[in-house]
Amino acid sequence: MRTITLNAVRNLGILAHVDAGKTTLTERVLFATGSTYKRGEVHDGTTVTDFDPQERDRGITIFAAAVSCTWDGHRVNLIDTPGHVDFSDEVERSLRVLDGAVAVFDGVAGVEPQSESVWRQADRHGVPRIAFVNKLDRAGADLDRAVESLRTRLHTVPLVVQLQIGVEDEFVGVVDLVRMRALTWDPDLVEGPVPETLLAEAQRRRRLLEETVAELHLKALEEFYAQGTLTEQTLREALRDITRDGTGTVVLCGSAYRNRGVEPLLDAVIAYLPSPVDVPPVRGVGGEERQADPDAPFSALVFKVNATATGRLTYVRVYSGILHKGETVLVGGRAERIGRILRVQADRHTAVDTAVAGDIVAVVGLKSARTGTTLCAPAAPLLLEPPVSADPVVSVS
Ligand code: GDP
Numbered sequence: 001m002r003t004i005t006l007n008a009v010r011n012l013g014i015l016a017h018v019d020a021g022k023t024t025l026t027e028r029v030l031f032a033t034g035s036t037y038k039r040g041e042v043h044d045g046t047t048v049t050d051f052d053p054q055e056r057d058r059g060i061t062i063f064a065a066a067v068s069c070t071w072d073g074h075r076v077n078l079i080d081t082p083g084h085v086d087f088s089d090e091v092e093r094s095l096r097v098l099d100g101a102v103a104v105f106d107g108v109a110g111v112e113p114q115s116e117s118v119w120r121q122a123d124r125h126g127v128p129r130i131a132f133v134n135k136l137d138r139a140g141a142d143l144d145r146a147v148e149s150l151r152t153r154l155h156t157v158p159l160v161v162q163l164q165i166g167v168e169d170e171f172v173g174v175v176d177l178v179r180m181r182a183l184t185w186d187p188d189l190v191e192g193p194v195p196e197t198l199l200a201e202a203q204r205r206r207r208l209l210e211e212t213v214a215e216l217h218l219k220a221l222e223e224f225y226a227q228g229t230l231t232e233q234t235l236r237e238a239l240r241d242i243t244r245d246g247t248g249t250v251v252l253c254g255s256a257y258r259n260r261g262v263e264p265l266l267d268a269v270i271a272y273l274p275s276p277v278d279v280p281p282v283r284g285v286g287g288e289e290r291q292a293d294p295d296a297p298f299s300a301l302v303f304k305v306n307a308t309a310t311g312r313l314t315y316v317r318v319y320s321g322i323l324h325k326g327e328t329v330l331v332g333g334r335a336e337r338i339g340r341i342l343r344v345q346a347d348r349h350t351a352v353d354t355a356v357a358g359d360i361v362a363v364v365g366l367k368s369a370r371t372g373t374t375l376c377a378p379a380a381p382l383l384l385e386p387p388v389s390a391d392p393v394v395s396v397s
Pocket of ligand 1: 016017020021022023024025134135136137138254256257258
């Protein structure tokens with residue numbers, strides 16, 4: 001099996017107001033990455049991340065689940081986050097184990113009250129984000145207006161890296177302003193030169209992007225003044241740095257429903273959002289730090305426990321060291337043997353022998369684990385969160 005290095009991992013969350021299209025987008029991401037063979041639809045209840053019947057019934061994502069997929073040689077662990085404000089504790093928990101997020105907005109409504117509160121939570125956790133303005137195919141969708149609401153309501157500096165091609169029903173693609181190439185979906189992705197009719201507008205917007213980036217990034221500023229423009233490489237690096245330090249927000253657009261914009265979004269996730277080694281080391285409650293290093297002592301945090309047909313699944317984010325099948329670790333201070341370790345994909349579980357720092361897996365059959373429990377090597381005890389009394393195990397049929 002091919003090993004994936006730590007800097008090729010993205011622990012990603014999709015944050016959204018209910019109805020912005022998170023479920024549809026998640027499903028399209030899993031489809032685009034080849035993790036699903038059949039395209040599920042929200043309305044027929046077959047969407048792959050919604051595997052809890054209660055969730056299907058209510059049409060909202062209640063329980064966080066993590067799903068692994070692969071894009072361009074990178075492992076993307078998609079951590080589901082509840083969009084409903086009533087479940088904001090769950091949002092907090094999942095934010096803790098993310099390294100980056102895609103915030104999804106409705107292209108008609110723009111920033112809505114719940115998107116504001118989730119955005120603030122992500123700010124508190126220091127989660128780097130990119131924005132995806134969805135539903136551009138809808139009547140009344142307006143990318144510029146949605147972008148303006150990001151500026152005025154979220155107080156971020158939007159960095160729009162795409163120009164949409166066609167509006168509403170005729171929304172067919174985007175101009176990638178970083179590469180100055182046109183991407184259209186027909187229905188699959190086709191790349192080509194920027195159409196003549198859009199060239200002047202694309203150049204104007206590229207210029208605007210460069211100016212905004214130069215205001216936020218020293219190297220870009222220097223190059224902009226020295227050469228009057230930015231190379232693609234500097235632009236890309238600056239967008240990555242700006243995303244990671246949170247001084248601005250890269251904005252992409254599309255229509256999840258029409259399956260437009262998903263591949264460039266995944267490319268942006270890889271290009272701009274951090275890997276586990278790009279984020280600060282995790283801290284124990286006593287202030288001790290653990291680097292995302294396979295050679296460090298093992299530590300992990302439980303962020304979800306689900307009772308499933310496969311058994312009791314304990315979802316963990318490994319922060320340091322390596323978790324081996326069959327070894328004994330401390331689970332909330334109690335010694336327990338690690339049985340099966342599963343990588344959870346959209347439509348299947350794959351048993352693995354180890355999980356390395358930065359990874360997200362499910363451990364089968366742990367007895368003492370609760371959401372918030374720390375797992376650690378017996379020789380190097382660590383507590384990542386203060387002990388919790390108890391929380392219910394969620395039943396998933
Ligand atoms: P969630 O609540 O954020 O998970 O949103 P869903 O993915 O369940 O989407 C809410 C509704 O919006 C569903 O009826 C979707 O079919 C619809 N929807 C999602 N994405 C798009 C889109 O890009 N365009 C249009 N027109 N509808 C969409």
